[in-house]
Amino acid sequence: MQATKNIPFFSFDATTELIRAEIKQVFDDFLESQWYILGDKLTQFESAYAAFNSTAHCIGVANGLDALHIALKTLNIGPGDEVIVPTNTFIATWLAVSYAGATIVPVEPDKATYNIDPNKIEAAITGKTKAIIPVHLYGQPCEMDKIMAIAIKHNLAVIEDNAQAHAATYNGQLTGSFGDINATSFYPTKNFGALGDGGALTTNNAELDKNARLLRNYGSSEKYHHEIVGLNSRLDEVQAAFLTIKLKYLAQWTAERQRIARVYSEQLTDINGLVLPVTATGASHVYHLYVIRTTRRDDLRAFLKNKGIATAIHYPIPAHLQKAYGGLGYKQGDYPIAEELAATSLSLPMNPGMAIEDVQCICSTVRSFYE
CATH class of the missing domain: 3.90.1150.10 (Aspartate Aminotransferase, domain 1)
Known part of the structure; x- marks a missing residue:
């Protein structure tokens, strides 16, 4: 049997139809609320996603690249520091390290899984290495037991890039819950995607959570009071509301x-x-x-x-x-x-x-x- 009709690489048709009525209702609620940034809908989503991902905290941001960048900044990684990244990944993983001003140290993948090869990581570690960014590529979890053991041995931070692996597990533990602070994307075609750009961080560390919230909002927790040099990277209310619906499915x-x-x-x-x-x-x-x-x-x-x-x-x-x-x-x-x-x-x-x-x-x- 060979194709007799066009089969698209990706289609939103089935998922959109399933949630269409709920999306319309939540958009009406959003419109009537007249609160569009950093409101109750974002707070509700952050609580729901943190619970789903078995982490204490979730911080909604504008996109996955910003999530990675903010993760690095919460860990005070910058010029003079080295960060280990996979050679086989979407360029955002590398760009985040560049944005932080740190040095990219590439490590090759395991040829079978396409993920960073933990057996090659230690050879790339120097006195300047501060973090490892394992990417759960294509939905396949990295070998996090080995990676975390290496990080503990060398006192390195771990930032999981979980943009492609929502709901994946390694030895029963969800990706996005292993590292010190972890980044994800809600780009529309992701397994768990918004209806526009979006991203988030997950962490169990209260101090990193606090710093990430400051960083995403101009370095401010109180309007016009700026504690640090921050960014403008916030998951808006309507996308948070849409994601709360989609999380159920x-x-x-x-x-x-x-x-x-x-x-x-x-x-x-x-x-x-x-x-x-x-x-x-x-x-x-x-x-x-x-x-x-x-x-x-x-x-x-x-x-x-x-x-x-x-x-x-x-x-x-x-x-x-x-x-x-x-x-x-x-x-x-x-x-x-x-x-x-x-x-x-x-x-x-x-x-x-x-x-x-x-x-x-x-x-x-x-x-x-x-x-």
Whole structure:
């Protein structure tokens, strides 16, 4: 069976229809309240998300990049400090370190999980290292037991980048609850996304919570009184209200993603030359993306497009080879695992509400490419 209709890479149709009436009602309430920034709806969401994520505190901010930046600033990380980051990640992880004025120290991923390889972290630690930012990429938790042990041994802070792994667990513990202070994004296409930009921090540390709240609001807890040099980065009331609604459905949507992933894995297994996602021992994968790998990636993508199936590439150019980081002097071959992943990875359609018939159609079309 091959595609006879267009199958989008991502669609909001099913999730939007499910919550449409609630969204309209909460927007009307928001409009009538005439309170649009730092109000009750944000407070309610922060309490709900902290409880969901098993942390004491949640701080809503404008987006995921700001969350990472603020996390670094709460830890007083800046010029002269080094921060360990994955080579295989969206550029926001690197940008946050740059914004803080700290030095980026890249570490290659585990080739099976695509996440930072904990076995390579200690070799990158120097006397200037202050933090590690593990990224739970594509919905797969990092090996947090090893990473936390390294951080404790070397007295380093940990900032989880949890933008792609809402509701994922490692050894039964939710991502976003391991580190000193952790960042997430609510970009609309995330597993738990707003209807616009948004982000948050989670922490169990009351002092970091206090500092993050100051930083997001001009360094102020009382209007026109500024304790520190802060930013303007606040999750607005309407997005907080929308997220409170969507939080009720996250478990359902996560289960749908995992069900779709199972169909992919069952039907695409044993294709010579095709590498399927691997879930680390102890991890629960929430499949923000279902990423396959093949040396014939570009040909496969073109073939699927011709059959009406949209795909995506995450991420075609590693951060160390981006023009933005040309000044760091990295060149092709410096981080070969990240470069290989960038050249061979292909993301298949993955979204809640997707018809299983469409998933099966995608699988049969992929198989026909290899026949």
